[in-house]
Amino acid sequence: MNAPSLPGPLNDNPRLDLWVSFPAPGKVVVNTGRVELGQGVLTAMAQIAADELDVAITRVTVRSGVTDGMPNEGYTAGSQSIQFGGLAMGQACADVRALFIARAAKVLACATDELSVRDGAFYRNGAATGQDYWTLAPAIDLAVNASGLARRKASADLRFVGQSSARSDLPGKIFGDDVFIHDMKLAGMKHARVVRQPNKGASIGTIDEASIRRAAKGAIEFVRSGDFLAIVGDSETAVELAGAASVNHVTWTNIETPTPLQQEANWLLQRPVIDRLLGPPEPSDAQGKQRFEATYSRGYLAHASISPSCGLAQYKDGHLTVWTHCQGVFPLRSALARTLKLDPKAITVHHVQGSGCYGHNGADDAAADAAVIAMQLPGTPIRIRWRREEEFIYEPKSPAMLVKVRALIDSAGKPADWTAEIWSGNHNGRPGGGNALLAGYALPDQEPLPQANEVPEAAGGGATRNADPLYDIASKRIIHHMVTETPVRVSALRGLGAMPNVFALECAIDELAERAAIDPVAYRLSITTDMRARAVIEKVAAMANWQTKVPGGNGAGRGIAFARYKNRAAYSAVVVDLEVDEEIRLRHIWCATDGGLIVNPDGAINQLEGGVIQSASWVLKEQVRLDGGTASIDWDTYPVLKFSEVPPIDIALINPTSSDMPLGVGEATAGPTAAAIGNAVSHALGIRLRDLPLTRERIMAALLQE
Amino acid sequence: MTNVDFSVNGKPVSVAIDNEDTPLLDVLRNELGLMGTRFGCGLEQCGCCMVLIDGAPEKCCAKPVSSIAGKNVTTIEGLGTQDAPHPLQQAFIDEQAGQCGYCLSGILISAKALLAANPSPTRAEIALALDGNICRCGSHNRILRAVEKAAAVMRGA
Structure with a gap:
């Protein structure tokens, strides 16, 4: 029999210990490469895992979004978390359950089909056996690849999937807990703002440091690398004031000045293009049929996340740790490694919730800003939070x-x-797609980037x-x-x-x-x-x-x-x-x-x-x-x-x-x-x-x- | 360095500041460790930073802390806790009213002020009262239902 094909994310991350562990009696931890963006994905993953493992949902903790010891599922995007990531989670849990059933059968000297699982405990023909996931776990090596052989639960046997489940992430947001990346505090942390390069290719002319310091009404310092200029200080109030003032006290050369004409979709008609035809050529004559033709358009859209982006980073003992609310911690790690000329192994990226992003907003760039500054101030944790205006101007837009x-x-x-x-x-302007992080445009000695490719048709175009x-x-x-x-x-x-x-x-x-x-x-x-x-x-x-x-x-x-x-x-x-x-x-x-x-x-x-x-x-x-x-x-x-x-x-x-x-x-x-x-x-x-x-x-x- | 004395959630506080224009929001978050009041714009536009000042809903991201000396500030932390939720918080959980949730602290505060002034608001009155708060995820109707539900509970209906 041929091995069954695994769901994509499980095929990419086949080791079962990346997905499931039993860390303490009564506890199950599952890892997903999908991150919580306010869409409730962690709750849904817990429902899927609880059903496939036959445990109460309250036993399941879902961890996500760390570049160490977790599945790499790329981006949490494209409405794919449940359709693909959920299938992977379900199959991983089913395979784990099958390994435990096989082990239990051996311990109990019975056939596997005599065994069933209820809330993590194993029963033989309906009778308690004294065995459960946690008694058996020490003898089972989950550092093995998924087989994909275990059968998923039939829909009639699902207890949690299909039932409305209260979101696990919501109470913290309703009680004002410090659940967002914006609320993180690291010991010795300094606040930062970037004096943004107005556009790719713009260079710093003059910096009126004295005026910016006066505006700050508190102690600040400047950090600069090429055309990347940042303001750092102990007081967030001071760096915010300085960041706002810097717009008027730093001059730039090579500034682009787009016009209102360029905001309209029909401006695109006059531009250089790369052409593709998908399907047969268009017929040259109407074949006796009536013709219809109409033109529709839409302008550029902002993600307009309710909070400006935030990022934290610390560079310590040769290792860079980054906290971000972006949609893909692994692609961000790759982009940071390229931009900062670090080995990806020397970088750990953690996802922490931010406000809704709805795609590629400023999150990756804010994380990169923090990382660039942290590299210049080794040992000091850096927190950057973009100003509102900065998010609107510099977040990537949805194309007209x-x-x-x-x-x-x-x-x-x-x-x-x-x-x-x-x-x-x-x-597809994401940094993991080969594009630059915003800071990368301003830093010296950056590798030239290839022309970005559009999302392939196989991924929905x-x-x-x-x-x-x-x-x-x-x-x-x-x-x-x-x-x-x-x-x-x-x-x-x-x-x-x-x-x-x-x-x-x-x-x-x-x-x-x-x-x-x-x-x-x-x-x-x-x-x-x-x-x-x-x-x-x-x-x-x-x-x-x-x-x-x-x-x-x-x-x-x-x-x-x-x-x-x-x-x-x-x-x-x-x-x-x-x-x-x-x-x-x-x-x-x-x-x-x-x-x-x-x-x-x-x-x-x-x-x-x-x-x-x-x-x-x-x-x-x-x-x-x-x-x-x-x-x-x-x-x-x-x-x-x-x-x-x-x-x-x-x-x-x-x-x-x-x-x-x-x-x-x-x-x-x-x-x-x-x-x-x-x-x-x-x-x-x-x-x-x-x-x-x-x-x-x-x-x-x-x-x-x- | 100046001292500003006021009260937060019923407790007196005294903060020492270099800059009298320091926004109340920065003081709440960075000096008092009350992270529930969120930064959204710094322009008094989005409502993420809504607090009650002597009972009135106000955006505090651009409000100098010196201007609230002697006043009483209520933040989301002053509403309720997971063990003892305010009826609004319970209703928001019951209705699963939120997605990313970043706007919710400010919305709960606006709703609290509304219900204090008008215990039986119509849905249109609730919506108008929340027009100073932006929700970007599209949880509006759940939020309106939750406020209606909380109002009914608070009326003892």
């Missing part, structure tokens, strides 16, 4: 995207040929993510123009290209339905044979009491949209009710999602709803403004959705226990929400708005044009 949809329409009004032509910067419609269309292709130079640094934000692509394709589908004079729900169902896709569309239509042929154009609108995230994770359909006069007021949102096997239903609903609200905020309000620099620098200049603007939201999970396979849900709702809002606005106004965000200015301009 422009998407042209072209379709050929058959005599029944259905698309027979589909082209999505995309212009976008790179969504970056700019192309979800550009391929799941509908039954005979011929489809994606033309991808990767814009190599963007006016701001760009990288990964929740869903990568999925939101703009789903916005484009699902608005286009609505436009085709309108042309064909077919109800948008009926139209989608008429071009979808995927039963799970049909189920979420039908479900959300029922939830919203969808009525056909409701006349629009009177200021009240309703829209629907659908996507299967990455065409391989969760299926989601969303209906939005809204009103528009000069601005959009969301009235109600419904969402139906098929996420396969759901580990923690309440946790999944929380993630889905969070995705709906964040997407609504992107669509209604968000665009990074450029005007001589990044002009979105605070919550007034980069507003997000407020409590009073959030509508009631109903979320339904479809068949959450009917499948063995979980499908990632965390990013599934952003695209459908964006398109459903776009479609509802069109229904309300009788005018199609194709450029995001749908601000008051854009609505007024569209109304005036009519």
